Amino acid sequence: MADTLSVSFVEQLKQSNAANTSIFVGKRKPDSEPYIIPKVVLTSVSPYFNKIVNCDFKEGKEGVLHFPEDDPSSWTLFLYWLFHRNIPEPDRAEPPNARGLSPSALAPFFSVLTKAWMLGDKYDVPAFQNSVTFRMIRTFEISFPTMQTAEEVFEITPEDCPLRKLIVEEMVTATLKLRVLKVSEVEDFGKFDGFLSLWTECHQEFCANMQRYPLHGYGRNSSQMEKYFIEEDRDLVREVEAMLKEHGQA
Missing domain, CATH: 3.30.710.10 (Potassium Channel Kv1.1; Chain A)
Structure with missing residues (x-):
């Protein structure tokens, strides 16, 4: 897509x-x-x-x-x-509905983003990787990852890839907050190295900061957002701050 x-x-x-x-x-x-x-x-x-x-x-x-x-x-x-x-942004039908696009409709777009992140990793373009990550974060404003998206991220990215934590955070939120995902649906992810530790970490963070997560994972502040970036990117941090302001969290 x-x-x-x-x-x-x-x-x-x-x-x-x-x-x-x-x-x-x-x-x-x-x-x-x-x-x-x-x-x-x-x-x-x-x-x-x-x-x-x-x-x-x-x-x-x-x-x-x-x-x-x-x-x-x-x-x-x-x-x-x-x-x-x-x-x-991903293509949308006209006019867009209130939530934008369904998770299944966005799965191909997330697939391209994941592969694009790996392209940036292959050719050492961290600024491109950061932009891909930020677009993925912004796309989570209108949706959440499908199991297909999550599995692809874990299949093709290295264990230290920041997209992994981002995806797991959204999976935890979809399970505990949105209740559109069941824990039983993520059990098979235990086969991926590092998944269980990430799930535990994100689960604990979510429970400790539940009031900061009004819908998806928008409790992230600008300094926390930088943990998903390959290197410091002040322009993107400013975009992050503007995004948080939109959600009344700046």
């Missing part, structure tokens, strides 16, 4: 002649068209891209990069982020 705005934007990149790095993502076909990215834009966000674009090997000299194993939808978000420094 790639949002319409970012898909439209990356299609424009395929038509651009003003850049000097061509990027092919996924299995290449005879009619595949590259994304055309200004070299300075790509190299400015990651030491990895700076090295590969400016190397003396064929890729660097020709200005053509191939990423056959990567997820195209993750690159769609990444390329949009490169120029806008934010992640678009």
